Amino acid sequence: MTQPVLSLNHLNAGYGQTEILHDLSLHVMPNEIVAIIGPNGAGKSTAMKSVLGLLNIREGSVELNGENITDTPAQKVIERGISYVPQTNNVFVNLSVQENLEMGAWTRPNGIEDRLQEMYELFPDLAEKRTQAAGSLSGGQRQMVAMAKALMVDAKILLLDEPTAGLSPKYRGEIFSTIQKIKGTGVPILIVEQNAKQALGVSDRGYVLVDGANRHEGTGQGLANDPEIARMFLGGGH
Amino acid sequence: MEAYLGYFLYLLSLLTVGGIYAIFALGLNVQWGFAGLFNAGIVGFVAVGAYVYALLTTAESTFHIGGFGLPLPVGMAIAMAMAALIAGLIGLVCIRLRSDYLAIATIGIAEIIKLIFKNETDITNGPRGINKIPRAWEHFSEERFYSSAPMSWIATPEQWVAFFDSLPNWYWQPLFAGTILLVVFIIYKMLERARTSPWGRMMTAIRENEPASRAAGKDVTKRRIEAFVIGAAIMGLGGALFAQHLRLIEPTNTFDPSKVTFLVWVMLIAGGSGNNRGAILGAFLIWTIWSASELLIAGMIDVISAVFSTLDPSILATRAGFLRMMLIGILMQVILQRYPGGILPEVRPASPKAEKTVAGATGETK
Amino acid sequence: MWDAFGFEFVNFYLIPGLVLGCIYALGAIGITLTFGILRFANFAHGEVMMSGAYIAWTIMALVGAAGIALHPLVALPFAAIFVIGLFLLCDRWFYKPFRKADTIKIVIASFGVMLIIRSAVQALWGPNQITFVPGIARPNAWLQSVTGDAGMMILMPNKHLWIFAGTILLVVALSYLLNRTRTGKAMRAVSDSPDLAHVTGINVETVIKATWIVGGICATAAGVFLVMDTQTLETTMGFRMLLPMFAAAILGGIGKPYGAVFGGLVIGLAEELSAYPWIGDTPLLSPGYKTGVAFAIMVVMLIVRPQGLFKGRSF
Numbered sequence: 012m013t014q015p016v017l018s019l020n021h022l023n024a025g026y027g028q029t030e031i032l033h034d035l036s037l038h039v040m041p042n043e044i045v046a047i048i049g050p051n052g053a054g055k056s057t058a059m060k061s062v063l064g065l066l067n068i069r070e071g072s073v074e075l076n077g078e079n080i081t082d083t084p085a086q087k088v089i090e091r092g093i094s095y096v097p098q099t100n101n102v103f104v105n106l107s108v109q110e111n112l113e114m115g116a117w118t119r120p121n122g123i124e125d126r127l128q129e130m131y132e133l134f135p136d137l138a139e140k141r142t143q144a145a146g147s148l149s150g151g152q153r154q155m156v157a158m159a160k161a162l163m164v165d166a167k168i169l170l171l172d173e174p175t176a177g178l179s180p181k182y183r184g185e186i187f188s189t190i191q192k193i194k195g196t197g198v199p200i201l202i203v204e205q206n207a208k209q210a211l212g213v214s215d216r217g218y219v220l221v222d223g224a225n226r227h228e229g230t231g232q233g234l235a236n237d238p239e240i241a242r243m244f245l246g247g248g249h
Numbered sequence: 250m251e252a253y254l255g256y257f258l259y260l261l262s263l264l265t266v267g268g269i270y271a272i273f274a275l276g277l278n279v280q281w282g283f284a285g286l287f288n289a290g291i292v293g294f295v296a297v298g299a300y301v302y303a304l305l306t307t308a309e310s311t312f313h314i315g316g317f318g319l320p321l322p323v324g325m326a327i328a329m330a331m332a333a334l335i336a337g338l339i340g341l342v343c344i345r346l347r348s349d350y351l352a353i354a355t356i357g358i359a360e361i362i363k364l365i366f367k368n369e370t371d372i373t374n375g376p377r378g379i380n381k382i383p384r385a386w387e388h389f390s391e392e393r394f395y396s397s398a399p400m401s402w403i404a405t406p407e408q409w410v411a412f413f414d415s416l417p418n419w420y421w422q423p424l425f426a427g428t429i430l431l432v433v434f435i436i437y438k439m440l441e442r443a444r445t446s447p448w449g450r451m452m453t454a455i456r457e458n459e460p461a462s463r464a465a466g467k468d469v470t471k472r473r474i475e476a477f478v479i480g481a482a483i484m485g486l487g488g489a490l491f492a493q494h495l496r497l498i499e500p501t502n503t504f505d506p507s508k509v510t511f512l513v514w515v516m517l518i519a520g521g522s523g524n525n526r527g528a529i530l531g532a533f534l535i536w537t538i539w540s541a542s543e544l545l546i547a548g549m550i551d552v553i554s555a556v557f558s559t560l561d562p563s564i565l566a567t568r569a570g571f572l573r574m575m576l577i578g579i580l581m582q583v584i585l586q587r588y589p590g591g592i593l594p595e596v597r598p599a600s601p602k603a604e605k606t607v608a609g610a611t612g613e614t615k
Numbered sequence: 616m617w618d619a620f621g622f623e624f625v626n627f628y629l630i631p632g633l634v635l636g637c638i639y640a641l642g643a644i645g646i647t648l649t650f651g652i653l654r655f656a657n658f659a660h661g662e663v664m665m666s667g668a669y670i671a672w673t674i675m676a677l678v679g680a681a682g683i684a685l686h687p688l689v690a691l692p693f694a695a696i697f698v699i700g701l702f703l704l705c706d707r708w709f710y711k712p713f714r715k716a717d718t719i720k721i722v723i724a725s726f727g728v729m730l731i732i733r734s735a736v737q738a739l740w741g742p743n744q745i746t747f748v749p750g751i752a753r754p755n756a757w758l759q760s761v762t763g764d765a766g767m768m769i770l771m772p773n774k775h776l777w778i779f780a781g782t783i784l785l786v787v788a789l790s791y792l793l794n795r796t797r798t799g800k801a802m803r804a805v806s807d808s809p810d811l812a813h814v815t816g817i818n819v820e821t822v823i824k825a826t827w828i829v830g831g832i833c834a835t836a837a838g839v840f841l842v843m844d845t846q847t848l849e850t851t852m853g854f855r856m857l858l859p860m861f862a863a864a865i866l867g868g869i870g871k872p873y874g875a876v877f878g879g880l881v882i883g884l885a886e887e888l889s890a891y892p893w894i895g896d897t898p899l900l901s902p903g904y905k906t907g908v909a910f911a912i913m914v915v916m917l918i919v920r921p922q923g924l925f926k927g928r929s930f
Contacts (some may be wrong), residue, residue, distance in 0.1 A: 063814060089816030097814060103807040106800065114799070114804045118816040120797065160815070287719060289726070349656035349722045353861050354917050357910035361856060368903035419644075507730050514723065521822045568738045575734035578727045585724055586712050 013042050014077050015200050016168050017062065022071035025060045030069065031057045032223045044190065044200045045232065048207040049220035050243075055203040056098065058220065059170050063088050063095055075167065090118045092167035098176055098203075101157035104146025108137055108156055111145050115160030123163070132158040133192060139228060151182030158189065162198065169193065171202045175209070187213050211235040212235070219243075250568060258419055261426045263533075263540055268429035269490050271532035273513045275436050275525060276483030282523035282595065283449065284476035285456040286344070289352040292509040293359030294332045294481045297487025299498050300366055301380040302328040308393050310381075313374040318393070321385055325489045332485025333478045335362075340474035352562025359506065367500040382492050385428055387421035389413070429490055433529060434485060440525050443479075453597060507574060512539070513583040521591030530593060535577070542573045619848060626770045628891045629884070634775050634844055636883025637782035641837035642856055643863035643875035644789065645830030650805035651870025651927070652826045655721045659728035660834060661704065661860065665853030666736050667698040668838035671738075672747050672848055685885075687748065691839045693876035698838075699777075699831035706827055729854070737850045745848040752846070778840045785836055786876055789829065793872065798825045806870040855906065859886070868927020877924070882909045 018038035025031040032241075038043045047055050053249045060066055062073055063085045069194035072081045075091055089095070103111050112130055115122050135218045139189060140148065144154050154174055161169055171190070175183040185207065191213055194200060204210035209215050214231035227240060234240055252533040264317050273291060280286040306324035307316030319327075343354045366373045373379065388394050395401065395409035404412070413420075455462045455469050463469050492498050511536065520531020546569040584591065642664055647658045671687060671694035678685045751771035752874055762769040792799040798821070805812045805822045841856065842848050863882045865877050867874025880893040889900040889908045900908065916923065 019727075031779050065814075072741045085814050086818060089814070095814050097811065100808050100811055103804045104809065106803055110800050110803075113800060114812075114815055114817060117801065117818070164816070267746060267780050285719075287722070343914070346917055346921070348719045350865075350917055350921065352658075352722060353656055353858070353865075354914050357858050357862075357914050361907050364907045368901060411653055507733070511726065513728055518723065564741070567742060571734040571737035571742070573734075575731050575738065578731035578734065581727045582724060582731075585720065585727070589720070609636065 013041060016043075016076060017073075017201065018073045019058065019061065022058075022068060022073070024057070024062055024066055024068040024071070026057075026066050027072045028058060030223075031066075032061065034071075034224055035220070037072075037218050037225060037228070039199050039201050042194065042197060043163065043216065043232075044194050044198055044202065044214045046207075046210040046214035046217040047201070047203045047220055048210060048217060048234075049226075051205075053220040054223040055220050057223070059095070059172050059201070059203055062093060062170065086118075089164070092165055093170065094161035094164055094168070095170040096154075096157045096161045096172060096174065098172040098174075102145040102148075102153050102160065104144065105144075106145060107142050108145055108148070109141040111156050111160050112163050115163035119164045126163055130162060133162070133196070134159050134189070149182075151178050151185060154178065154182070154186055155189065158193070162193065166198050166228050169198050169200045171200060173203055173205060175204065175206055176236040182207060208241075254419075258422060263420045265422075265426045265429055266540070267533040267536040268426065268433050269487055270513060270516060270536050271433045271529045272429075272436060272487035272490065273484055273509070274516045274528040274532040275433070275440060276487060276519065277513055277517050278480075278525060278528040279476050279483065280480035281517065282525075282528070283444065283456070284473050284480075285348070285451045286473060286477055286480075287348045287352040288477070288480065289356050289510060289514075290355030290357075290359030290362075291513050292506050293355070293362040293486060294336060294484035294503045294553050295368060295488035295491060295509055296359075296362055296500070296504045297332045297335055298328040298485030299492035299503070300373060300379070301331045301485070302489035303382045303492050303498055304373075305385050306332060307379060307381055307518075308610045310374075310379075312377070313379055314372045316379075321383060321388065321493075325486060328489040329340045329485045332535055333482035333490065335446055336478045336481030337474065340477040344470060344477060356506070356510075359510070363500050363504055363526065372501070376499060376501065379558060380497040382420070382498065384425060384493040384496055386424040390421075411523075425493075432486070432490070436486075437483060437525050437529060444525065448472075448475075451563070465474045465567060479548060512577070515577055515584075517591075518581060519584050521593040521595060523595030524591070524593045527593035527595075531591065534592075535578040539573065539578075542576065543570075546570075546573060622768060624891065625767075628804055628887050630769070630771060630775060632884035632887030633880065634778055634840075634883070635887060636880035637778050638837050638841045638844065638879075639856070639859050639863045639883050640876040640879025641782060641785060641833045641840065641875075642897075643867065643879045644833045644872050645837075645876040646860050647864040647867065647927070648806070648826050648830055649871055650864060651825060652802060652809075653710070654809070655710075655718050655725065656861065657724065658725045658857065659732060660830070660901065661853035661855075661857030662729050662732040663698055663701055663705075663831070663853075664834040664838040664841075664856065665700065665850065666732055666838075667694045667835035668747070668842045668852070669740055670697045671696040671835070672745065672842070675748075676698055677808065681881055687839050687843050688781065692833060694839065695832045695835040698835045699828050702827035702834075703824065704830045729857075733832035733850060733853060740848075740850070747842040747846055747848045748801065749846070752871045774843045778843060782834060783839060785833060789833070789872060792829065798822070802826060802829075817844055859883075859906070859909035860915070862909040865916050865921070865923055868923025868925035871923065871925045873926045874923055874925035874927060882912060885909070885912060894913055 015038035020036055022032050022035045023030060030212040035058055037045070037047070045056060051054050058065065061068060063084060064083050068081055072079055074080065075093060080088060080091065103114060104116065109127070112127055113123060116126060136152060137155055137159060138150070145153060148156065158171070158174070175186050178186065187209055190200060191245065202210060202214070211234050216235045217229065217231050218225045219227040219234065226235070227234065229237070273295065277288065277291060280288045301326045304315045305317050305319045305327055306321055310316055318332065339358055343351060346354055355464050367376055387401065390413040392406070396406045400409065405524065451462070451467060451472060454471055455467065459469060495503060516531040516535045517528050518531070519535055520529070521527025547566065550562055550565045550569060554565060642660065646657060646660050646763055649655070649660070671690040673683045674690040674693050675687065705728050706917055710721050713724060722850045732860055735769070752774050754770035755773050755776060801812070801817050801822050802825060804817060805819055809819060841852060859882050863878035864875050865878070866881060867878030886905050886908045890898040890902045890905060893899045
């Protein structure tokens with residue numbers, strides 16, 4: 012059996028005194044897209060932030076390729092190859108597109124030029140806007156910049172926090188197809204999403220979080236077709 | 250006996266000035282401790298109080314406008330009102346600024362106030378300042394008071410002169426110190442009542458969680474302006490007493506921001522911001538340290554200049570004064586880092602409803 | 616035209632205004648960078664600047680005692696090293712403990728640092744004015760004759776030429792740093808969003824150190840230029856400069872170094888030009904109120920447009 016790239020084992024964690032995650036376990040295997048879905052306030056984003064050492068982990072562990080990285084500070088986690096795209100404020104608005112990508116490569120300053128070329132190939136829209144301030148781009152393009160910025164390092168795994176929140180349907184589709192393209196480059200992805208149906212559509216596996224604990228898990232298709240889940244979260248389906 | 254009298258008078262002066270600083274600190278506590286408003290221009294309100302009082306109560310003078318020779322309590326009341334009025338105007342425009350912006354703005358406004366006092370020579374006598382400011386109790390022995398009503402109804406000027414000659418020349422000191430302590434006590438009682446009132450609890454709620462208070466329909470801006478104005482009025486009153494204590498005020502050295510604004514901040518932080526008793530304790534404590542360090546350093550200078558006869562003791566003395574300021578600054582940093590709550594940390598006024606249930610659930614939020 | 620109006624206006628109001636503006640600009644760069652990157656108004660900035668000038672004077676006095684007359688600009692880099700050290704020590708001792716605490720704590724701490732530094736300087740050097748480079752500064756003869764021949768005589772002492780040149784050099788160097796180097800771009804990134812910088816893996820502590828270094832160099836230059844201009848050292852000059860520098864930083868927009876430069880020039884010019892007899896023969900504003908101009912501009916800006924002219928950060 013192969014080892015998971017990232018695994019969260021029986022986590023109890025939260026901010027300060029407040030506990031948000033209760034005995035949460037999940038893992039991401041190599042070359043896999045895994046989605047975390049669930050209602051608002053279920054702790055989806057919190058689960059992601061626990062990986063980055065941004066909150067208080069009381070019990071349980073986080074492992075990257077079998078190594079324990081629980082409570083490692085964000086900067087070290089990122090140096091180890093976990094790339095994270097926050098939901099909002101995920102680009103430096105006053106920096107140009109290219110400067111944003113350069114900042115993404117902070118922990119890996121060598122060979123930036125080659126990596127920039129790769130990114131402009133993966134995100135052709137960005138190539139022509141490389142000197143523009145990221146703040147002047149549309150929401151969808153900013154999301155592209157944020158993802159490209161996160162991929163500037165040799166990412167062992169990419170964490171995306173609600174990449175399609177607030178985007179028009181056209182851009183949503185584009186983001187999801189880009190996510191599949193990124194998977195094609197061999198980077199596994201953990202994605203937190205509100206748009207559960209579309210997210211499960213591109214995912215290999217999914218977890219359903221309710222009240223800080225995983226309630227269901229299964230393959231992307233399996234969850235998407237599960238009538239109970241459809242009733243609970245997918246609703247009319249955005 | 251003479252020596253004991255010296256100690257007694259020194260103690261009285263500690264209580265007098267400590268009490269005036271306690272008034273400033275209580276005023277700041279309303280603004281910062283209650284409402285979280287970073288007023289870095291304390292000296293501006295103090296100066297307004299002092300100047301208004303001085304102009305209103307001094308005898309007519311050719312150097313400045315007035316003086317109007319008004320009774321002392323009237324001067325003090327108007328000094329308070331003017332400081333409050335100016336704070337109200339500032340509050341209307343500045344209150345919504347974030348903490349450090351408010352600090353910069355208030356420093357700027359305080360400097361403008363001082364600049365006006367310095368430049369409007371016709372009104373304030375400019376840099377030369379105002380002197381012969383009447384000091385409570387001592388003023389009774391001035392001719393213009395005993396030779397006019399109501400003192401002249403009681404006795405003739407000659408009788409008054411004879412009466413005051415029979416008193417020791419420091420007769421007013423305990424009375425003045427006592428008056429200031431009484432003022433401190435009254436302000437303290439009033440603020441304690443305000444703090445535990447619904448108004449005070451609302452202030453705490455606003456300071457802790459502004460968005461929630463706003464969402465709950467509370468007029469946050471209005472409450473803040475109220476706190477700013479009340480605090481400034483108290484500082485204005487303190488300023489009037491400060492002017493009485495000094496008897497001579499001028500715009501630059503009297504109202505040195507480091508000796509007023511900064512020292513008051515150190516006092517409040519040391520005592521415990523949000524706690525009225527802490528503010529008073531901090532004021533007396535820091536003033537005593539400040540004052541005692543002067544004696545200590547003066548003693549050290551005597552020793553040093555005796556050993557090294559080439560050094561000029563007067564230069565050493567001025568330099569040493571700055572070392573004291575430096576030590577106070579370091580003391581504040583230590584308190585800020587090690588005892589962030591101060592000596593008497595804030596005690597939350599419990600709401601009447603929560604009072605019964607809160608006992609077992611301390612530390613538990615949400 | 617020139618004789619009636621221009622000569623007086625340019626030589627006695629415009630040039631002094633620009634010189635003062637350059638000094639404010641350099642000070643404001645440090646304030647705006649610190650404000651943008653560390654998120655607090657550093658009240659100690661003016662005092663650090665003042666101490667830099669005292670150090671430069673001391674270096675000159677020590678070297679002068681050995682019989683060598685040192686130009687202030689030669690002493691400047693050495694003083695800058697000291698100032699950078701002072702900034703880094705202050706950060707370590709007084710600001711770093713509050714990195715994750717409420718902003719207000721660190722502002723109060725900087726308030727305390729302001730007093731500590733000023734008192735230390737007063738205790739070491741005494742409270743009295745010290746003459747920095749004695750003598751009367753004569754106008755540059757070459758410039759005077761060239762412009763005089765052209766019918767527009769400009770009287771500018773060498774010290775002013777040095778101040779202009781030094782300011783331009785520093786601003787160009789700063790612009791290279793911020794736009795062309797990795798550290799400079801990271802400084803802009805942290806100023807933009809410290810949280811994102813943190814999860815991008817940028818070493819924020821390194822960026823903070825760089826900020827103090829850049830701020831320290833500019834502050835020393837501002838301090839030395841100021842005393843080159845006024846030719847006197849005073850312990851109160853730090854506090855006197857603080858509010859105009861804040862005003863410049865706020866006018867230009869917090870976190871915007873070019874905005875700070877522009878703001879500095881505007882404030883410097885406004886202070887000098889406010890005393891020009893625009894209407895009638897008397898100064899528009901009594902010279903006693905000159906320092907009030909900066910405060911007034913600042914307070915108005917804070918109320919009307921807190922993000923500044925160049926859309927800086929507003930909190």
